[in-house]
Amino acid sequence: MSKDLHLLELGLDWKLALKRVLKDIRDDFWPDPFGFEDLLAGNEQAQQRIEPLLKSYQPKSGVSYSIPKTNFTIRDSIYIPPLDRLVYQALADHLIPQIDSHLSPSSFSHRFRGPSSK
Numbered sequence: 001m002s003k004d005l006h007l008l009e010l011g012l013d014w015k016l017a018l019k020r021v022l023k024d025i026r027d028d029f030w031p032d033p034f035g036f037e038d039l040l041a042g043n044e045q046a047q048q049r050i051e052p053l054l055k056s057y058q059p060k061s062g063v064s065y066s067i068p069k070t071n072f073t074i075r076d077s078i079y080i081p082p083l084d085r086l087v088y089q090a091l092a093d094h095l096i097p098q099i100d101s102h103l104s105p106s107s108f109s110h111r112f113r114g115p116s117s118k
Contacts, residue, residue: 007054007087010094014047014054017090021082024089029067029077036082050086059084 022040025031040046062080069075080088 007057007090008051012090012094014050014086014090016093017086018046018050020089020093021085024085025082030079032082039082040086050083053083054087057083057087059087 018040022035025035025040039049041049060081060083062078062084065077065079067075067077
């Protein structure tokens with residue numbers, strides 16, 4: 001990541017990103033036994049814990065696993081560290097209002113929705 005990019009100065013909605021990541025981790029293939037509560041606990045202190053990490057943020061490499069499925073095919077499962085997931089989600093939340101209208105209207109699987117949507 002460029003030294004010139006200051007994540008905390010981009011106007012990203014960290015609270016919304018945190019809500020979305022906390023919802024998303026519920027169906028992880030390998031769930032964290034503590035739900036990343038040490039880092040992403042959904043309360044006001046979470047943002048205080050995350051802020052110093054975002055000031056010196058360096059993305060980590062994801063790890064890809066080939067998971068066998070019952071029909072003799074492989075499902076690629078990628079593990080991305082929780083802080084990276086939070087940053088990527090905040091960036092996506094910021095960009096999607098401009099992009100959403102350009103997506104196919106017949107595709108509903110990836111439409112922009114609120115964090116409490118099913």
